[in-house]
Amino acid sequence: xxxxxxxxxxxxxxxxxxxxxxxxxxxxxxxxAIGIFFIYLAVAKEFEPMLLIPIxxxxxxxxxxxxxxxxLQVGIYExxxxxxxxxxxxxxxWYPPLIFLGIGAxxxxxxxxxxxxxxxxxxxxxxxxxxxxxxALLLGFDPMQAGAIGIIGGADGPTAIFLSSKLAPNxxxxxxxxxxxxxALVPVIQPPIMRLLTTSKERVIRMKPPRAVSHTEKVMFPxxxxxxxxxxxxxxxxxxxxxxxxxxxxxxxxTRRLAETARGPLIDVITILLGVTVGASTQASEFLTIDSIxxxxxxxxxxxxATASGVLFVKFFNLFLKxxxxxxxxxxxxxxxxxxxxxxxxxxxxxxxxxxxxxxMHAMGPNVxxxxxxxxxxxVLLGFLL
Amino acid sequence: MNKNKFGILSMLLAVVVAxxxxxxxxxxxxxxxxxxxxxxxxVNETNFQDDYGMHSxxxxxxxxxxxxxxxxxxxxxxxxxxxxxxxxxxxxxVLTLIPSRQHTLFWADAQPNRGTFHVNFMLDSCSxxxxxxxxxxxxxxxxxxxxTIPAGTLTLADQSYALKxxxxxxxxEIKGAGTEKFVTPSTNNxxxxxxxxxxxxxxxxxxxxGMAISAMxxxxxxxxxxxxxxxxxxxxxxxNAKRVAAKTKGLNEEETKEAMAKGSTPGxxxxxxxxxxxEMQEDVHDxxxxxxxxxxxxRRYSPWxxxxxxxxxxxxx
Numbered sequence: 232x233x234x235x236x237x238x239x240x241x242x243x244x245x246x247x248x249x250x251x252x253x254x255x256x257x258x259x260x261x262x263x264a265i266g267i268f269f270i271y272l273a274v275a276k277e278f279e280p281m282l283l284i285p286i287x288x289x290x291x292x293x294x295x296x297x298x299x300x301x302x303l304q305v306g307i308y309e310x311x312x313x314x315x316x317x318x319x320x321x322x323x324x325w326y327p328p329l330i331f332l333g334i335g336a337x338x339x340x341x342x343x344x345x346x347x348x349x350x351x352x353x354x355x356x357x358x359x360x361x362x363x364x365x366x367a368l369l370l371g372f373d374p375m376q377a378g379a380i381g382i383i384g385g386a387d388g389p390t391a392i393f394l395s396s397k398l399a400p401n402x403x404x405x406x407x408x409x410x411x412x413x414x415a416l417v418p419v420i421q422p423p424i425m426r427l428l429t430t431s432k433e434r435v436i437r438m439k440p441p442r443a444v445s446h447t448e449k450v451m452f453p454x455x456x457x458x459x460x461x462x463x464x465x466x467x468x469x470x471x472x473x474x475x476x477x478x479x480x481x482x483x484x485x486t487r488r489l490a491e492t493a494r495g496p497l498i499d500v501i502t503i504l505l506g507v508t509v510g511a512s513t514q515a516s517e518f519l520t521i522d523s524i525x526x527x528x529x530x531x532x533x534x535x536x537a538t539a540s541g542v543l544f545v546k547f548f549n550l551f552l553k554x555x556x557x558x559x560x561x562x563x564x565x566x567x568x569x570x571x572x573x574x575x576x577x578x579x580x581x582x583x584x585x586x587x588x589x590x591x592m593h594a595m596g597p598n599v600x601x602x603x604x605x606x607x608x609x610x611v612l613l614g615f616l617l
Numbered sequence: 618m619n620k621n622k623f624g625i626l627s628m629l630l631a632v633v634v635a636x637x638x639x640x641x642x643x644x645x646x647x648x649x650x651x652x653x654x655x656x657x658x659x660v661n662e663t664n665f666q667d668d669y670g671m672h673s674x675x676x677x678x679x680x681x682x683x684x685x686x687x688x689x690x691x692x693x694x695x696x697x698x699x700x701x702x703x704x705x706x707x708x709x710x711v712l713t714l715i716p717s718r719q720h721t722l723f724w725a726d727a728q729p730n731r732g733t734f735h736v737n738f739m740l741d742s743c744s745x746x747x748x749x750x751x752x753x754x755x756x757x758x759x760x761x762x763x764x765t766i767p768a769g770t771l772t773l774a775d776q777s778y779a780l781k782x783x784x785x786x787x788x789x790e791i792k793g794a795g796t797e798k799f800v801t802p803s804t805n806n807x808x809x810x811x812x813x814x815x816x817x818x819x820x821x822x823x824x825x826x827g828m829a830i831s832a833m834x835x836x837x838x839x840x841x842x843x844x845x846x847x848x849x850x851x852x853x854x855x856x857n858a859k860r861v862a863a864k865t866k867g868l869n870e871e872e873t874k875e876a877m878a879k880g881s882t883p884g885x886x887x888x889x890x891x892x893x894x895x896e897m898q899e900d901v902h903d904x905x906x907x908x909x910x911x912x913x914x915x916r917r918y919s920p921w922x923x924x925x926x927x928x929x930x931x932x933x934x
Contacts, residue, residue: 344850344851347847347848348848351837351841353840354836354841358829358833361825364828364829365824365829374819374828442855445858448854455843459846460839460843463838463839463842464839603839604839607839607840608832608836611831611832612832615814616815617814
């Protein structure tokens with residue numbers, strides 16, 4: 232009988248060793264708390280729920296403690312586990328181009344085509360990437376890691392994941408979470424900087440209404456855009472290729488079903504997989520490091536630099552423009568490629584100072600130029616560093 | 618032939634000319650083959666052993682591309698004193714698939730019955746006194762690569778004749794002659810044990826200013842080019858729209874020029890006209906009686922029976 236009780240006790244002991252309670256550390260609870268906080272932000276504050284819900288819940292999934300010595304093949308970093316198979320899309324970098332396909336299929340480039348000078352605002356805001364790159368170098372990161380961290384300033388989650396998977400795979404979890412977190416926090420980060428850098432007179436500048444764009448121009452844009460940008464930066468091909476392809480599906484007018492799939496079910500499926508696996512990749516044992524905290528700090532800084540450089544560039548650009556052709560500097564923040572959140576911020580802040588001055592359609596120009604700009608910047612970093 | 622057909626034909630012709638003038642860069646030819654002869658060892662006394670435990674001469678091939686290449690059906694030829702012997706690499710062996718940037722060895726022991734990687738010609742110490750030419754052909758007998766080892770080059774045993782850098786057909790060297798240059802069967806001739814690009818950045822641009830400036834220049838260049846192109850396209854498009862509008866109105870050449878010089882009508886004008894027309898139509902509209910009868914229509918809808926999901930839109934023209 233005693234033997235039997237010992238046998239049961241030993242089995243229960245083994246079972247206990249496998250439970251989450253026996254393997255939990257304070258780091259796990261810290262990450263679970265962050266995950267719950269993300270879900271709270273998404274549900275209660277409606278900060279980017281499409282991103283924060285999958286990432287937040289992914290954090291819970293990724294931080295359930297388990298016996299890592301047992302070879303249960305449940306962890307995201309364990310070869311051939313289910314989560315690891317999902318994670319391949321992030322590691323191998325094929326989720327981000329598929330997301331870009333959907334973005335292309337849902338983006339209307341008319342604002343940009345009708346006023347192409349706004350493309351330059353999208354280029355200027357990319358200084359956030361390289362500003363953060365320089366600061367990361369100062370903090371002791373090597374050039375490849377600094378490049379991967381800097382891309383957070385592009386405010387483009389898929390690009391950040393794509394680039395970090397190539398340049399610094401060990402930092403990818405922190406970079407992805409940081410990029411998506413700050414994209415969700417665009418309404419908090421950008422307005423104070425926009426107000427600080429503009430005068431009350433500049434905030435009420437009225438821009439000329441955009442002209443009507445013909446169907447031919449809309450069809451030509453993705454074709455010419457792809458050829459020009461990718462001939463200069465071929466390393467941006469996966470992202471830019473899919474972005475422009477998606478846009479051609481939308482604008483051609485004869486592939487409605489394909490465009491609807493790309494901007495609907497396909498992007499939804501990939502967003503779910505991307506969000507949940509990026510969240511799960513923040514496994515405490517791999518994620519809670521000094522580097523991750525530094526990356527979060529640098530990410531915030533890169534958003535600030537990107538916003539400031541976009542706004543300041545518009546002010547500088549206005550020096551060369553005629554009085555009736557001036558650009559409202561409040562759309563400078565939209566040069567970061569958080570589509571369409573950054574453009575919405577321009578609209579909201581603009582309406583605070585002139586309730587009849589609608590900036591949204593103007594801000595969409597630099598916003599989508601920012602998507603192209605950040606993909607080009609990623610291509611440049613890959614070309615220089617890899 | 619109408620204008621459209623002529624345009625399409627001209628474009629097709631231009632594409633064909635462009636492709637033919639670009640040469641055959643996509644094709645594998647001598648000089649741009651994916652598989653190349655990378656290293657040859659003719660006298661093997663104490664070097665690498667084959668799977669029979671024998672020290673035989675070997676020829677190393679290298680897949681310099683970033684995709685797998687199956688060399689089944691390819692041919693290896695050895696020519697000494699004008700006498701050439703050709704070996705066809707057998708099909709049906711999974712090992713003939715060479716992964717990207719990987720090597721494979723062929724044993725020059727004249728024992729093809731020992732397996733796929735044992736060729737039907739032999740290289741030995743006698744071969745070193747003559748010029749030896751080794752050629753690689755694809756399955757269609759097209760020459761892909763050729764290497765000649767001049768007589769007297771490999772004077773000692775266990776020396777190899779190898780490319781300095783794997784896959785780069787610029788310069789060859791003799792390996793195994795000293796302590797610094799090792800014979801490297803089935804592995805890289807040149808070991809890259811550091812990231813030179815990154816070291817250069819760390820050394821020459823520690824603050825990242827150079828990177829920031831050059832990268833921003835590239836980003837700006839891309840978007841400036843796009844800006845210029847779409848500025849031009851926009852102007853052409855606006856001009857064309859005005860021309861078409863004038864033509865539709867039936868204006869003559871003079872009147873068309875005049876209308877085009879006036880510039881486009883702002884959107885607000887169209888909005889005002891539309892609003893005025895709408896109001897007018899509403900005002901003159903007769904008053905409907907206010908009894909509304911709703912009949913339920915029996916139409917069971919399911920996405921499965923919708924033609925939208927099974928048919929493609931027909932082209933407009």
